[in-house]
Amino acid sequence: MQTVTAIADVRARIRAWRAEGARVAFVPTMGNLHAGHISLIELARRHGDRFVASIFVNPMQFGPNEDFAHYPRTPSRDADMLAAAGCDLMFMPDVGEMYGAGSTAPTRVEVPGISTTLCGEFRPGHFEGVATVVAKLFNIVQPDVAVFGEKDFQQLVVIRRMAADLCFPIAIIGAPTVREPDGLAMSSRNQYLDAQERAMAPAIHAALRTATGVIAAGATDYAAIELEGAAGLVARGFRVDYFAVRRRIDLSVPAAADRELVVLAAARLGKARLIDNLQVERG
Numbered sequence: 389m390q391t392v393t394a395i396a397d398v399r400a401r402i403r404a405w406r407a408e409g410a411r412v413a414f415v416p417t418m419g420n421l422h423a424g425h426i427s428l429i430e431l432a433r434r435h436g437d438r439f440v441a442s443i444f445v446n447p448m449q450f451g452p453n454e455d456f457a458h459y460p461r462t463p464s465r466d467a468d469m470l471a472a473a474g475c476d477l478m479f480m481p482d483v484g485e486m487y488g489a490g491s492t493a494p495t496r497v498e499v500p501g502i503s504t505t506l507c508g509e510f511r512p513g514h515f516e517g518v519a520t521v522v523a524k525l526f527n528i529v530q531p532d533v534a535v536f537g538e539k540d541f542q543q544l545v546v547i548r549r550m551a552a553d554l555c556f557p558i559a560i561i562g563a564p565t566v567r568e569p570d571g572l573a574m575s576s577r578n579q580y581l582d583a584q585e586r587a588m589a590p591a592i593h594a595a596l597r598t599a600t601g602v603i604a605a606g607a608t609d610y611a612a613i614e615l616e617g618a619a620g621l622v623a624r625g626f627r628v629d630y631f632a633v634r635r636r637i638d639l640s641v642p643a644a645a646d647r648e649l650v651v652l653a654a655a656r657l658g659k660a661r662l663i664d665n666l667q668v669e670r671g
C-alpha cells in the first residue's frame with residue numbers, strides 16, 4: 389500500500405490506474421478504524437480493481453463545542469489495518485492540503501432540507517462540512533464507486549443527493565451497520581463511554597428494534613412510536629436528541645402510503661453522542 393499526503397500524488401496514481409483501465413473504489417474515513425470500517429473496505433473492494441481510502445479528520449464538520457481536538461487519531465494502526473484489508477492507496481492529507489493554508493472562508497457545499505433536520509438540527513453546519521469535504525475528496529480521487537456506512541444514515545442520504553445534484557459520475561453504495569454482539573453499533577465515539585455507560589448503550593438498538601417491530605406489524609401512529617422510543621431511553625438515563633420515523637429515501641415525515649421507512653435515534657450518554665438507525669418496511 390502506498391501512503392500519500394499530497395493531492396497531486398493521489399491524482400498521479402489515479403491517472404496511472406485509469407491508463408491501465410482500472411475501476412477505482414473509494415472509502416472516505418476519519419480514521420480510528422474499527423471492524424465497521426473494514427466492512428466498508430471489503431465491500432468497496434468487491435466493486436473496484438483498485439482501492440483508495442482517505443483518513444482526514446475534517447474540521448469543517450465539527451461544531452465549536454464538539455470533539456474535533458479530541459477525536460481519536462490512530463494513523464499508524466489505521467495504515468496497518470488498511471494494508472491488511474488490501475488497500476492500494478491511503479490518502480492522509482493535513483488541513484492545509486485540503487483547505488488551503490490561508491483560506492479563512494473556503495467554498496462550502498450545502499444540501500438544503502435534509503441537512504437541517506434530525507442531526508442537522510443539533511449539529512448546525514455539520515452536513516455542510518461533510519458535503520464539502522466529500523465533494524472535495526470526490527474531485528481529488530474521482531472514483532467510480534464510493535462506500536459509506538448506513539450507520540450514518542442521514543449522511544448517506546445527504547451524500548447521495550449531493551452526488552446526484554452535482555452530477556458526480558460515482559455510484560454511492562451504502563454498507564450495512566456492523567454491531568457489537570450486544571447490538572451497539574460500532575463507532576469511534578463508543579470509546580467515550582465509561583463501563584457503566586457502555587453497558588447501557590445497547591438500549592438504543594433495543595428501542596429501535598421495538599419501534600421497527602411494531603411498524604413491520606402495521607402500526608402507523610408514528611408520533612406515538614417516536615414518543616415511546618424517546619421516553620424509554622430517557623427513563624434509562626439517556627439525553628435524547630431525537631427518536632424519529634422517516635421516509636428512507638429523503639428523511640421526510642412519512643405519509644400514510646409510505647412503506648420504505650427508517651427509524652433513527654440520537655442520544656447522549658456522558659460525553660458520547662450515539663446515533664443509530666434501523667430500516668423497516670411497514671407491514
Ligand code: PAF
Pocket residue numbers: 416417418444446449518521522540543
Ligand atoms: O463518516 C465519516 O467518517 C465522515 O463524515 C466522512 C464521510 C469521512 C467525511 O469526513
